[in-house]
Amino acid sequence: MSEQQEQSVAVILVAAGTGTRLGAGMPKALVQVRGKSLAEHALDSMLCVPQVKEIIVVVPPEDSRLTERLSGYPQLVRTVPGGSSRAASVRKGLAKVSADVSHILVHDAARAFAPVAQYELILAELGKPGVQAVIPALAVTDTISVVASDPETGSQIVVQTPDRSTLRAVQTPQGFAAQTLLAAHSRLDHYSLKDLERVTDDASIVRACDIEVHIVPGDARSLKVTHPEDLDAVNRLFEPAQRNQLEQNMVIPRIGNGIDVHAVSTDPTRQMWLAGLFFPDDIGLSGHSDGDAVAHAACDALFSASGIGDLGTHFGVDRPEFAGASGVSLLAEAARLVREAGFEIGNVAVQFVARRPRFAARREEANQLLSDVLGAPVSVTATTSDGLGYEGEGIGVTAYATALVYPVVPEGQ
Numbered sequence: 001m002s003e004q005q006e007q008s009v010a011v012i013l014v015a016a017g018t019g020t021r022l023g024a025g026m027p028k029a030l031v032q033v034r035g036k037s038l039a040e041h042a043l044d045s046m047l048c049v050p051q052v053k054e055i056i057v058v059v060p061p062e063d064s065r066l067t068e069r070l071s072g073y074p075q076l077v078r079t080v081p082g083g084s085s086r087a088a089s090v091r092k093g094l095a096k097v098s099a100d101v102s103h104i105l106v107h108d109a110a111r112a113f114a115p116v117a118q119y120e121l122i123l124a125e126l127g128k129p130g131v132q133a134v135i136p137a138l139a140v141t142d143t144i145s146v147v148a149s150d151p152e153t154g155s156q157i158v159v160q161t162p163d164r165s166t167l168r169a170v171q172t173p174q175g176f177a178a179q180t181l182l183a184a185h186s187r188l189d190h191y192s193l194k195d196l197e198r199v200t201d202d203a204s205i206v207r208a209c210d211i212e213v214h215i216v217p218g219d220a221r222s223l224k225v226t227h228p229e230d231l232d233a234v235n236r237l238f239e240p241a242q243r244n245q246l247e248q249n250m251v252i253p254r255i256g257n258g259i260d261v262h263a264v265s266t267d268p269t270r271q272m273w274l275a276g277l278f279f280p281d282d283i284g285l286s287g288h289s290d291g292d293a294v295a296h297a298a299c300d301a302l303f304s305a306s307g308i309g310d311l312g313t314h315f316g317v318d319r320p321e322f323a324g325a326s327g328v329s330l331l332a333e334a335a336r337l338v339r340e341a342g343f344e345i346g347n348v349a350v351q352f353v354a355r356r357p358r359f360a361a362r363r364e365e366a367n368q369l370l371s372d373v374l375g376a377p378v379s380v381t382a383t384t385s386d387g388l389g390y391e392g393e394g395i396g397v398t399a400y401a402t403a404l405v406y407p408v409v410p411e412g413q
């Protein structure tokens with residue numbers, strides 16, 4: 001498994017700002033574009049990133065509307081009330097991050113349209129040895145000058161004009177090794193709320209601890225909605241020409257189906273293996289293998305999604321080493337083949353229809369085992385057929401699986 005796959009990432013989505021400059025009469029993260037709030041648009045992308053294991057949305061402290069809007073979101077999305085500045089809000093989010101995450105990304109809800117590819121770029125760079133901090137940035141097109149007030153007239157004057165080629169406009173999401181970001185923020189513990197207002201991003205805090213901050217190319221779509229005209233700019237992202245551009249850059253996932261049927265053995269001593277688990281009270285399924293219909297259907301769904309054949313293609317007579325192999329070992333090999341074909345696995349869902357075994361009490365155990373084998377979430381459910389058909393008569397089991405995979409885009413493309 002590559003370093004990137006081992007990342008376990010928390011995202012802090014800061015969405016607690018009032019949006020004074022936007023002047024929409026509501027917290028900025030609640031402002032709608034195409035029927036969805038900015039915060040929800042931001043969540044759309046990060047929820048597509050498989051390494052993301054939790055998302056802490058930092059919400060306006062005295063406004064419950066965002067929390068209510070997010071109540072139907074998956075469990076990995078949690079909310080926490082924000083603070084009086086961006087940095088204070090990030091700190092509220094950090095306090096809620098689970099201890100076991102390897103990396104933390106901090107993202108502005110105001111940059112609601114940062115694409116999935118931007119997250120992947122940041123995480124790929126963070127996966128390189130020794131890299132602790134990565135931010136996206138764009139070259140600047142304006143000349144940028146440092147200014148000050150003229151002590152005599154009080155008017156603004158140019159103090160210095162740095163070489164533009166050394167300047168970058170910094171965006172979010174900004175990514176960090178979890179311990180690096182936590183340690184850097186802990187140095188702000190004594191800061192007053194006023195001091196925190198001067199901290200405009202997280203990379204600057206980490207840099208102040210002498211940690212190297214790496215740059216990856218930013219993305220024009222990650223523009224920050226700050227002023228009313230920025231809403232026109234983000235709406236333009238949905239116009240046809242731009243949409244084509246969006247689609248070209250999108251990673252299109254692929255789904256696949258798999259079905260497997262096994263008869264219940266007539267041999268009462270045959271062991272029952274299903275979803276990777278042994279069921280000692282049940283008579284097993286017949287077949288040359290262990291008869292694990294759930295694992296077999298999952299393999300077929302993965303092959304189908306990746307367009308690389310089916311169970312017979314990979315575990316047929318020309319691979320004698322798999323004769324009689326357990327369902328779990330077939331699944332592990334299927335995952336390897338899918339990755340070898342250039343895909344990463346999003347998830348696999350399997351439902352089996354059977355009178356026996358009784359599955360509910362062991363569902364979590366099966367999900368955990370198969371997810372570990374696959375390196376991606378697997379969920380298994382079971383149903384009976386109300387007494388109908390071979391499943392209802394208890395003479396056979398059917399498993400139906402769906403798999404989602406997505407092409408891994410090579411770096412730099």
Ligand SMILES: Nc1ccn([C@@H]2O[C@H](COP(=O)(O)OP(=O)(O)OP(=O)(O)O)[C@@H](O)[C@H]2O)c(=O)n1
Pocket residue numbers: 014015016017018019020021022028029058082083084085086089090107108109110111224225226
């Ligand atoms: N107290 C704050 C202030 C800002 N933010 C978040 O930080 C991001 C960047 O801040 P900015 O664009 O400046 O948002 P606002 O503070 O809402 O804007 P304004 O300064 O115009 O009021 C936004 O997603 C915003 O919701 C936050 O979580 N908590």
Ligand SMILES: C[C@](O)(CO)[C@H](O)COP(=O)(O)O
Pocket residue numbers: 086108169170171172200201202224
């Ligand atoms: C974090 C940030 O988006 C990087 O450009 C920016 O600094 C946020 O600034 P704001 O003062 O909160 O608008």
